[in-house]
Amino acid sequence: MSVQTGGRAARVVGFVALFALLDAGLGSVLGGLAEYADPKSSPLGALEAAKANPDMDVLVLGSSRANHHIDPDLLGARLGMAVHNAGVDGQGIVFARAVQELVWANGIRPQVFVLQLQAFDVMTFEPERALVASRFLESMPATRATLEGEGYNVKVKLTSRSFRYNSLVLQLALNRLRGQPAAAQDSYVSLDGSLGESTAGPEGVPGRWTSDAREVSPESLRVLGGFVRAAVEAGSQVFVVTGPFLRGGPVLPSESAAADAIARVTSEEGGHLITVDETTHPIFDDPALFYDPSHLNRQGAALYTGILAERIAAGLDRAPAGVEGAAAEQAGGT
Template sequence: MKKFINKLVLFFGLVVLTDILCGLCFDFLFAHAKSGSTERIAHIAKQTNEDMLIFGSSRAVHHYDATMIEKSLGKSCYNCGFDGQGILLFYGLYQMINRRYRPKVIVYDIQPNFDYLKGDNIKYLKTLRPYYWNQKIRSYISDVDKVEAVKDVSSMYRYNGIGVQTLCDLSIARVNNIKGYQPSESKMVKEPIVDDKPFVHDEKLDTVKIHYMEKLIRECKENGTKLIFVISPLYKRTNSIEYEPIRKIAKANGIPFIDNTSFFGHNTEMSYFSDAVHLTKEGASVYTERFIDQIKPFVENYK
């Protein structure tokens, strides 16, 4: 019996040691990534120092030319948009950004599925796992999901699903964004089916996401950061009724809300869109130029 217990202790000891070594290895690789999503998230969390930041999903990434904004408004700008992500990532990133400095303006491009509708919320925390030992992030992950926080103690779990990406981003050095902005070179080749009258039922609202969106609003106010909500253009859409829940939150908290759903109109050129929800490089340039005029009244005199 004693021999069995000794073997069991040795086995678990080796498992823990392996986990620690894997963590040290991937922490090193993560910290030395040269490109891709690994380098991008590290830059946002640890190096941004711009006056204005763009938050949001892939629509933010592809729709806001940070260089154009800088030149026109005279404020430094970085596009922090991240494919397939929403408030549960950006609230965490804001915690790390906020420890270093206070951005003057945050433009948040809203996307219903990622920012206030129900879904698999754990997937939004995956990107934050490498920063688990940051006290703010550890506390935040535990607040969102206590079981997830326990799992994240394991290094192998933290890097599960992003280890291969980390390796690729370490070995391939490439410039793939301009101040965070990633222009889309693809073009729409087939007319998409557009649902012009989408509707959101109350039971689809995610109380966890809404909770952190409201926390972001409060903390931006406390820290002197001007928060602006935006809906960027959608292909041949004439209404934005599914955005009503976030519009109400913005109104209740005095947050500017810019609705550009039908920015290009119902007869817009397909060349401006790569698909029903994403702009091409050409479309983004036209949109950013007009968007700059829209936000000038909110940011020109914001110190």
């Protein structure tokens, strides 16, 4: 090896080594600001807020449909319990499992888990979305195993100490300047305005999710099963709830198959399934209750939370877990 080649090789090694060092340093600095992440707009904020709220009796988890649909104050008042909503836009079952593991690791034992879930949540499996939880992976063995099972693509991202703060730098810096730590804030955000007035786009229309007739993901069901089983084994009650869409057409066969799979896994693992949607409650055919076809507005969320509270209260009084849903609703009516 010539002197020049050796020098260049050393330079390349030095460049990479310094990058690793800077990555660790930046990760450490940003980690020190993590408490300033906003729980209403970032998954990291939701995680920080959840682990900082030791008083919760009920933990609500799920995607934007949990985040915007389940009003914790209203649910808490109806149940007489402290409710914490940690629903996050764009997240799913893997993230829910991550939050569950995180709160347990911090000594928080919710009596009840409410997991807002839709058919499309088990028709895809995108665990890399839960990479946002990688700051806490040491406390999340099941989530860690799920992510690491995704191959080198995810492993590379897990290796970085700074990547876990992707898209958060400005938020952390601004909130730090304002002196606004997330503390035990909730993730719940109500949506104002109804369909036709709001600026929401047509994304999330059920037909768009299911028109390609995707099949149920066994990996998603496995994570769902693990979530329910772990909670039941820990002595908690689990309510898997499905909510309404403003549907433009019939329920597709692939969607029904996914809903059946959710019901089966929930039941097998000892959880309760509650269905409160446009098929069980025709009132949710009203566009005035929706912000966009997939999200209820403030008025719709209040109505939905109220119905849900009654169903959860009934479920808590009833010792054996079982599948509830459309049949019971149709029989009982609302």
